[in-house]
Amino acid sequence: METIYYSCFKSPFLKKVFVASTEKGVCFVDFVRTEKVYMKRLKERFPGKIVRDDRRNKNVVNQLKKYLKGELHRFDCKLDFRGTPFQKKVWSALAKIPYGRTRSYGDIAQAIGHPQAFRAVGNANGRNSIPLIIPCHRVIASDGGLGGFGHGVKVKKQLLDFEKSHGF
Structure with missing residues (x-):
């Protein structure tokens, strides 16, 4: 069973920003009001074991925070695309x-x-x-x-x- 690691932080205008990653990279970013809503959406897209892990997502969270301050214009992180x-x-x-x-x-x-x-x-x-x-x-x-x-x-x-x- 795949493990999905997630983190969240508050944003100036996007409510809370949630980010999830797998061993391959970032797989899901969402901005919703509650963790309950995020978990429902995350589980719909990524069935597996879900674990909060702020350390694992620290790099992408820091990049997202910088982006939302206008300090970062291009992301540098591994991605786990799921699609056709x-x-x-x-x-x-x-x-x-x-x-x-x-x-x-x-x-x-x-x-x-x-x-x-x-x-x-x-x-x-x-x-x-x-x-x-x-x-x-x-x-x-x-x-x-x-x-x-x-x-x-x-x-x-x-x-x-x-x-x-x-x-x-």
């Missing part, structure tokens, strides 16, 4: 979107060699289990609208505005 080959291509493309910038779903579809797959890109974007580190909030509609975000459009706008105000 197509989703992994999308998530790899998302990771290349520069801090403070946005790309459309169509831009991502083009970047991964599937120019007509913008809806599938949107679906993969919505299945990203490592937001912030894999910056799905930086993907917007081709008309400039915000599109969707698993934590709500208000939070997406806050993140985009935050990054624009803290860019180098």
